[in-house]
Amino acid sequence: MEQDKKAKLLKEINDIMQEQEHIKNLLNENNMQELDDYLGGELTQKHLVEKCIHNLASSSMPNTIQENASNAYGFLERLKREKEAELAKETLSSDK
DSSP states (O other): OHHHHHHHHHHHHHHHHHHHHHHHHHHHTTOHHHHHHHHHTHHHHHTHHHHHHHHHHOSSOOOSHHHHHHHHHHHHHHHHHHHHHHHHHHHHHHTO
């Protein structure tokens, strides 16, 4: 069971890193329409609850696609760190 949880966390971390890379690539390509569609579509659907909590805690909402991308990237970074901490905790507890 513990190995399954670790594998799931590793996959989630990898998925988040791929999402961050996709955002960076779309920004670098200046592909704003696809970026806007991705942020409001696939990314929102995948992380709806976490996104809502993140936005409720945010003091200001983004006004541009670039600000939205930066906000999403930061949100994903925080989510990735939470998953990494959870993975570290699981690894330490399984080593006992």
